[in-house]
Amino acid sequence: MQVNSCKNLRCENFGVPASNSRNDPNYRVSGSAKPVLSNQRSKKIQRPSTRVIICKKCKQSVSLKNNQAIVETGRSLLWHPDNLCCPNHDCTNHINALSVSDHPKQYLKKGKTDTGNQRWGCKECGKRFVITRNEQHPSRGPYSHLYIPTINHVLNSNKIKRIMEVLDIHPQVIYDNIEKAYKACVRFNRQREAKLKHIGEKQKKNFLCTDRQTYMINWRRRFDRRNIAIRSTATADCSSSYIFPVHTTYDPHADREIIHKVSHQRGDQDFTSALRRYSQYWLDDDYNLQEHGKKFPSTLLSDVDP
Structure with a gap:
């Protein structure tokens, strides 16, 4: 995939991908590879804060x-509770997100564990892994009769403490019911949207409407009082009014410690985001540079092997 191209509709290079070469006949690279503080109050900075490509035809x-970050972001949006693949990050099945449910020929069954979970083996790298499924149905268990009332309270924006008082249950039961409801919604949505591909082939044109929203999240710990702005994108079909899933700029399956460790080992904090391994994620140095105007030692630097 190559998304770097001219965006000018009237230009001859519109949609023509750029090549990873200095001798590209259509584009030239400009800007510094080092990150620059993009603060309006600082007037001493004259070089651009991002690396750009300039079209030789229209000069835009x-x-x-x-x-790579765009491909990985697209794969993260395809997450499914049953869509698990090889956990080896260097394996082609993991890189291409070939799941057990969609590509069973890429894996072998290796028996079951003592708890009854299926054990799988990857044909590419030989890695063995276990898919842990929560086999307890919401209609079973000591608090099964409170599953639907719990979800109704959540949908009516009741607080967790209030739900605990009304239903007389532990907060972990509430969180488990929310997780079960979320996975059920994802499975239901996937079954419905699997038919959209065949429906879209019959229609020549599909008109979509897209909107963006920003959600402000409070700090998680009182020692780290950083308000987090999570942006979301919602899309709807204009003809049928069908609402597609709302995608947010948050990846709950990313490992923050591994991302920081690999980034500091590679020295990515000294380069602009487009040249990093995980350019879709913010590092601690990015936040400190944006908020305070200078770098502070990252708390994860001590975990990096010399």
């Missing part, structure tokens, strides 16, 4: 995007 510039 486009911010450089990391193709």
